[in-house]
Amino acid sequence: MTDKQTLAIHVPVLARVEGEGALDLIIENELITDLKLRIFEPPRFFEKFLEAREPDQVIDMVARICGICPVAYQMTAVHALESLFETDVTPWITQMRRVFYCGEWIQSHALHIHMLAMPDFLGFTNVIAMAEQYPEQVRRGLKLQTLGNDLIALFGARSVHPVGVCTGGFHHAPALQQISDMISRLKQAQSEARDLLEWILSIELSNEDQDFTSVSLQHSTEYAMNSGRIVSDQGLDIDANEFSQHFAEQHIEHSTALYCFLDNQPYLVGPLARVNINYEQVPDELKALLEKNQIKFPSKNMFHSIIARALEIVMCIDEALHILGNYQLPSQSHVDWKAKSGTAIAATEAPRGLLWHRYEINDKGQVTEAQIVPPTSQNQARIEQNIKLSLESIGLQHSADDLQLHAEKVIRNYDPCISCATHFLKLNVTRQ
């Protein structure tokens, strides 16, 4: 009766993630005995390309690690380099970098909510099909995504691989007319983003609490984005320079993405971890809206990630509007800098979570060694842990199709960017 005891499911491609991978699952006597999220996006060796390159070239090159979050890579690199060079940027530069980053959070979250995650919750396979039944919601989502892209383009000329960032600031300051046009769009988007959040709050999400450690940046005066300390909800509180003393990357056979652990344990980075850690900085008006809908943060339900994303879209639109409301043309959009040798380290919050860079720089200002720890490799161990617990909690007696869909939904909560690490997900379930 081997046929009855062993069931193999083969799904050719995991949809709606960024990258190529597979999921191997073995179920024996109603227990998961092996589970591997296999990532086999071909390695691209970016860290080696960066060697011998100069600071501004590094900024243009790291953007190309990820088409969806190039701003995150540029911001982390520029902060690392400037912290070593002791470059003192102007308040204008610091603020515009925050607006620039807000643009990326808005576009990335809007893309994920509408194109990657929401079809799961509403029973569609893709956004185009979903748009037939939910035309207004999808159009609103696409409009928010476009707004985020245009906010990036304001400072970067285009949203994918923007060209505006240089060591010491920006190559170019937007004109006053462009800012006032953007302000009217942001004002309109404030209510659209709140409608989006309310829509997400009206959707029934799975209720699965799990134990996990959240890790994100935390900043004393603002919702952390470009700077702050690396904090966990288990008491970790360190400077980005101390990262390697607590976090370690491992290479595991089934993945071309390195696995990163905190004190040898899986942990979570990303929107849910950020909201969990920085909930106090969420405006009262939004907290009230969440509470009215019986949503409590910190949350241990990974399915609340989509709420965290919608919440951050609202906060980013408000923040961009607030900063641009006081916009003035600067006398200079970048400051002078002088290269120094040493170790350049910084961490920022990419849309998908903590992004950490380290560069060894020689006395000519060239990179001699680079190390980049993207959010997806940090989440990888946690994703595997989550799938296992989640499938056990819904019950392994479910059909292979149901188990597969649920596993995919769990994976998509993390918005894994396998390009930052790459993809082709196959699910193989073997029952014995």
Place this chain on the structure above:
Amino acid sequence: MQKSAERIKIAVHKFSSCDGCQLAFLNAGEDLLALGTECDIAFFAEAGLMDEQADVDIAFVEGSISTAKDEQRIRSVREHSQLLITIGACATAGGLQALRNLSTSGQWQQSIYARPEYLDTLEVVTSIAEHVHVDYELWGCPISKKQLMAVVNSAKLGVFPAANHEKLCQQCKRQQVSCIMVTQGKACLGPVTQSGCGALCPAFGRDCFGCYGPAENSNPQALGERLVGLGLQPKQIAQHYHAIYSHVEPLKTNGKHWNEKS
């Protein structure tokens, strides 16, 4: 291309890349929904359309070939498509990751991955046209929505847009952007780079770094001499040429030339 009257069927495939060129579809807003109603999108994994084996009129291909599995998959994509269009630098010319072709990648693997024996990578990274016939190429790192929609809309009528590989300098002149090499002495790659981006960098007061690929009849040797005049070291010139397009001529050879001088 005889499909002008009917709905065309398309697919979007990804190989080794950053995903940035498929974003020209996903960031298209209303145009994406229009595309979904005007065309049948059979396969586009990131968007959730999963019929990989469907026969299509046009396959859009992002990314370069860097594993043995990729080599097989691109042949299957070709077999299932009437027309194959590469989107972006990686698919069209190898892209940034082709930089590893200039080095001994085995050493690289060891320094990044603790267990290099787990990896399956080919010796060299290659463009799509090195494996199968390509019908039309979109250059750019990344491509723009405008380029993409132009090719989609033309293809619906059974033609391709006229390919334009003129130099960026010409676009700057038309946009009345003053030359940043002449006025500011910046090491601009505009004279050897094709237009299409909208002269984004010079309009921002910075030097072009060549993200749209080599222009027709360009002379990187002469530009290199000019860059020496602007104070660049041979090694720096080599790095300018060997960035996104190190795997295509004339930048491949010229980058090597300046590297040997350093």
